[in-house]
Amino acid sequence: MQPSIREVLQLSAMAAGRPHLVGGREHLDRPVRWVHISDLTDLTDLLEGGELVLTTGLPLTEGAWQAEAYLTMLAAQDVAGLVVELGARLGTVPEHLATLADSLALPLVALTDRIRFVEVTQQVHRLIVADQYEEVEFARTTHEVFTSLNIARASTTDIVTRAAQTLGAPLVLEDVSRHVLAYCALHTPTADLLRQWAERSRLHDSASTPAHGSAWSAVPVGVGSERWGRLVLPARTPHASRARMVLERAAQSLQLHRMIQQERDALVVQALGGLLDDLLSGRIGEEPEAMARAAALGLTPNNQYAPLSVRVPRRPNTDALTQGEVDRRLLNAVRQAVAATGETAIASIRREGTVSAVISCASKGADHVLDAVCTGLRDRLTGRSGTDGWAAGTAPSSSSLIGAAQGLAEAEHVADVGLTMPKPNRLYRSTDVRLRGLVALLRDDHRVQRFAETELGRLLDHDTRTGDNLLALLRTHLDCSGSKTHTARLAGLSRPTLYSRLRFIERILGVSLDSVESRTSLHTALMVIDAR
Incomplete structure (x- = not known):
């Protein structure tokens, strides 16, 4: 991780100048990408952003307007901050520049004593190079870990667990419906990690969207339109780039595992199908x-x-x-x-x-x-x-x-x-x-279908025209083996009402429901309709 301005001010080379903050106090944790030494009044197009600029104060000695323009130019170049050495050229930083630095969100530091800028440069650059080396080493280790997992044909759970251990944080693999496929809780209680997971996952759908005071990181798992899941880091991480690297490598390993498993399953399924065919055919x-x-x-x-x-x-x-x-x-x-x-x-x-x-x-x-x-x-x-x-x-x-x-x-x-x-x-x-x-x-036989239509067609037509549901009442009566008492209880009807409706059904169908043979024929016709 690149050193912050706060950390740079604590270096021995910088501390020797007895630095004190003039403005931009809220932005001391801004990372320093590089150190640039210059007394030029215009650094436009000479900076890339993230630099800590060191100056002897010469650009601030040409008047209030020029000093303000200088700070505004540095803020436009997105520098990390400005350090001014007080001395022969500049005895003190004008007060109005402190207010301007605050408004520009530009940390402005004054050095009471003279220091050797080259020593500051060396110490800061040593930190930056060490950080870059650490990042390269982390990337190499991550590559080796997931390459080993791929060679060993590790399971989904093994991949998720190893990724969580690398990050020192819990991980969850979910499918597109936000069902949890695998997870590693690490030091987090499982109940807390998976509590209302689907709802919480939707709230934190974007890795860049903070919700409830925290930001989750997530990467899709799958290729193109065949994305089948997400690997989610359900916590804020101070090393976003490392987290992204591990999540992406783990997602690649998960996709490789799935492809191998699908190919293996396809071959096994084909072989099993061939065996069943041979058994059924007598081969x-x-x-x-x-x-x-x-x-x-x-x-x-x-x-x-x-x-x-x-x-x-x-x-x-x-x-x-x-x-x-x-x-x-x-x-x-x-x-x-x-x-x-x-x-x-x-x-x-x-x-x-x-x-x-x-x-x-x-x-x-x-x-x-x-x-x-x-x-x-x-x-x-x-x-x-x-x-x-x-x-x-x-x-x-x-x-x-x-x-x-x-x-x-x-x-x-x-x-x-x-x-x-x-x-x-x-x-x-x-x-x-x-x-x-x-x-x-026999349900597809046209003679069976004609039998069902002959038995129940008129009642179906009546229900279609009127919106009545007499077929349901008939079904209940047949299920009760023709018992009017049981039918009335199940249908929630009084006996006079039930008797009246059953007589109406008999008139429509032209049969007697007291006949066992009629009830058997009608029950069989209902089975034919259900089987369609």
Whole structure:
């Protein structure tokens, strides 16, 4: 760090002149970039800014107007300050110059005794060169640290931690939604560091914008339009240039790590997808071969293997790029949820909005593992754009990998039906879907669609014309197995009102709701509509 004027005045060479401050007291912490000795009255274009000018006072002896012009010229050149040696040429600094120095924010110092300006120059320049050397050494060390991390393929957490240790301050890596991906609290309590992080991050969005008395530093992580996060130093730092250097090097390492990880993941996903395809198509018929290939891709052998398929709803007007991002997030969520249980799996994107997996289950059993995986999926998918409303399906587990893979067709069917069930974001088994599963298989058949339209079309038309919601009342009545008492309680209607509306529905549909067969047909038609 460059020495300040205050520090320069404390040097032995300067202190020998018994300096006293004339004006510009509030700006003594201004850094000194260089020392310039001159008695010229006009230094325009001879200075670059940040210099401490030393003079014997000659420019201040030519009259009040010329002295004021001299100080104004120095302020315009953005010098750090002016030191005037009093003596034969100038006995005292005129009082009006003190007021002018204050207004110009220009520190003005008078030396009572004569000194050797060359000694001041040597001492100041020695400090500046030492500071520059220290900066170069810091840059070299920083380069070596992050180069070593890159070579060692360090994790995201390792990179953030090492950067925080280099700066001696906490660091947070956040994504574009301001969710914390990694952090190093260092000596700060984690609760204090991450308290209301998203809100605080927005307040300190710009590294140059002070908020609540402090300024944060941040650099984007990513390349061009593919920026996926920010590395944030949530504190004021006295070494802004060093902080910027470390943050930028850490951001480069994080991006390199992400690129390597994405490439590695892409190759692994491709290999896993190929293995599942071979298992489902029958190209692998021997269990030893299947296990050898799966183990080579990280699957741990166990006594039980469970098929799992996870589906997300189709969103209208979703382009291919958006759907691809949703599929990747779904795959990552499944892999992370499985890993969180301590198990391993073969997982792959089967088609748009569908990820299927065969999970190797330890002694706790397949049901326990599947429930734990789906608990993890709720944390990672529910409430998120593109993945909310997901459904998972499974089939009976198997003692063989090939047998479990063959159960994926049933698991995918159950997951597909699960999207039409009243309760999303959960695991379904074949015993949960039953008739609804058959309807889901046949939902695209025009004869099934005509059946649903024949059963409920007139009631749908009535609701569309009038704004009534008689279909909802019919659904409630069918769910209550035709019990008017239960229907009235759930619908919040008095019995006379309910009876009147049910008779009206019967007239519209031309059927009796007391008939079990009629209720069965209408319930089936509702399932067809739900499955569309």
